[in-house]
Amino acid sequence: MKIKSIAILIVVSLTAMWFSMFTVNEGENGLILRLGKIVNLTLLPGLHFKIPFIDRVHIFDVRTQELATSVTQPLTVVTKEQTYLVVEYFAKWRVDNLTKFYTSTGGSVAWAETLLEQRMNDVVRAEYGKRTSNQAISTDRANMMSVIKEQTNTIGKDQGIVVSDVRIQQITLPKDVMDSVFKRMATERKQFAEAKRAEGLEKAEEVKAFADQKATIIKAEALMQGAAIRAKGDQEAAEIFAKAYSIDPKFYAFYRSLEAYLHGFNQKNDVLVLKPEGQFFKYFHNLDYDKLSKG
16 A cells, blocks of 8 residues: 555656646747736746646747738828828837736737737828828938837837837828829820920921021022122123124124024024114125035
8 A cells, every 4th residue: 555655646746747847949938827927927948847737837939020011901191291101011029028918918919919000000100190201201211210110119118029120111102092193193294295395396496497597598698609700700701702802803793693693593483583684694795605505
């Protein structure tokens, strides 16, 4: 009986020891609750013991978690100039104080993320409402993200969590607003194209008018130079004719008569009504026709 009692005692002791032992893995921390009250704070990774059937152990993942806005329910914000924007962001957070985390969320990560998202949405809306679209998207974006991270961290301390990073993934316009913006942009582009086209036509007319003016000037100068050259040539020709006439007036008169005969009978159908004894046929008088026919 004594040996049997010892064996039972050993089995009970081993069973109690088995149920009192538990392990906390890497990346996790634990809490021991005794009758609903926290009695052991922040159990680090390793082997730990509890009172069987009295103590309860809660293990928490303390690695960095990621929270992102819902794809089906994106966050809509209103900027300072009353422009609606759809914002998608993500945040990285981790459990920092197990006691606060457990008492504020009951140890539920899903509930913790729901609370954090609600509070972050309020902070993001408030910060966008203080800025214009241009400031929120470009000029003051870095400062805005820093403020959002700081305020989110302040809020997260009440839940026992730390927010290590907050990033804006995408900023878009609501679909109805985007359609109106695209229409406005198309109208503006069309007006800009028409203005450029009108400006081009105006410049083309200016270039054409300038070219026509320059061509008229060049033509006038050419006509002037041609008239001057022609007048000079006529003068030189007159001087030559005068010189030739002074050398042999009779030959010059004969030559001019031959030119008149040539131009006067230029066409076969030309008809001249003249008196035979007139000056036009002066050199046809007293001709020796026999000599002309022979030779």
